[in-house]
Amino acid sequence: MNVLSRVNSIVATMLNGQKRGVSHTIPHPTLCFLHCPTFRSFSLSSPSSTISEICQVAQATKNEVDLLLKGVSDRSLVEEIKHIVEMATRSSLRREVLHTDFLTPPVLNEAMVALKKLADVNAIPNGGYPEAERCRLSVGHSDILKTVPNTVAALSITGNFGYQPPTHGDFLGSILGTGIAREKLESGAQVLIVPELVDYVISSLDKVGKVPVSCTLIPLEALEYEPPRTKTLKTVESSLRVDAIASAGFKISRSKFADMISKGDVRINWSTVTKNGATLKTGDIISVSGSGRLKIGEIYTTKKGKYAVELIRYI
Incomplete structure (x- = not known):
């Protein structure tokens, strides 16, 4: 599906959902590296003008996006890079800041290389702590995006594990039990998460294995991470x-x-x-x-x- 078709499909879905009163549930990611797409609200008071505006943007930027994708060295990552480049183009044209999921190092590197070729676009990675490999990437017009945005929050998971030490699988299973997709997380006793999902995880995660736990929001500075050996x-x-x-x-x-x-x-x-x-x-x-x-x-x-x-x- 090309950019134009994809945008038309998205807008049509949103309009139909609004007519039927459909509510959309945002997937909830968590533990150690939380990934979550950015959700934004659209004003649909004038659907025809909204569709026209989006279509014009798609037509104007498609050739530029295709040109940038030719420089991606790992062809298996093209679709992921394409999504990020399209996001950056939209954010620049509309003077807004958008954020990606947590990205793997290869995707982050390829995306940064591609985005450097876009005029008036800033791209700032944030993994929550020094030397973080998986990072969220914020993109926006250079006049708007000048500092590292607040795109990562930290949670501490605590419980009485004295007689039943938790395994990686215990943490993973408990997080998946809240409805979070596997590809949205890595596990650990501390969680890096998109800020808008903090309340959801705190209220939903109550056990790891059979041990009751509590989740607490902590400053990023309080993260206990071990530098690589x-x-x-x-x-x-x-x-x-x-x-x-x-x-x-x-x-x-x-x-x-x-x-x-x-x-x-x-x-x-x-x-x-x-x-x-x-x-x-x-x-x-x-x-x-x-x-x-x-x-x-x-x-x-x-x-x-x-x-x-x-x-x-x-x-």
Whole structure:
């Protein structure tokens, strides 16, 4: 379904719902990384003008969206990036701020790359705490969106677990029991959630396993998160090619690493690598399916013209 058809369908559904007095239930996400689409109210006092306005926006931006999508390196993410780019275009034209779900690192990275090419659009990620990988993305016109919006709230789940320590599955099952979709959450004893769903979760979540629990809203500053564990390695290589540097960091032979690249198992900064000769720089993150992640630290040139590279391995 193209942009124009999708917009017409959405508006038609809203109009029919209003006529029949239909109420819509918003899905409720939770635990550790809560995902929830942004819901906005539309004024339907003049349906024909509303439809006309939306259709004009869709027609004006479709070519621009298609052009931006050609730059997405991971083609499996095109539909997700398309949705975000369309959202950003609407927000800029209407001078409003919209927010995405919590995004995975590959989607967030591809979206940020695409949105940088849009004039007058700001995009600000917020995961609720430093080094958060999953983040909500706020988009809007640069005149409107200038600071990090309040898009993440934190809840603490407490109970007497002394004789019955909860497992990951216990938390997950309890959250799912409130009606929240699986893809909307990650689990833990603290919850990151969209602010508009705080009251729902507090009133709905009363047990984890068989243990009664209570949920309390806490400041983001009170989150107890453990920074990722790392170990530092060093290697000296004749080039900064990804197959040379990363094979040393992951302790994988260069030939095997080249095979992994050809299979699409290697990413640089969450974008799939297609060439062995891709070069690295300080700050780059290399991800290998089944082997974890590696960050490039300081790079020095030796007296013999080689490169001494600091490698930070996530463990």
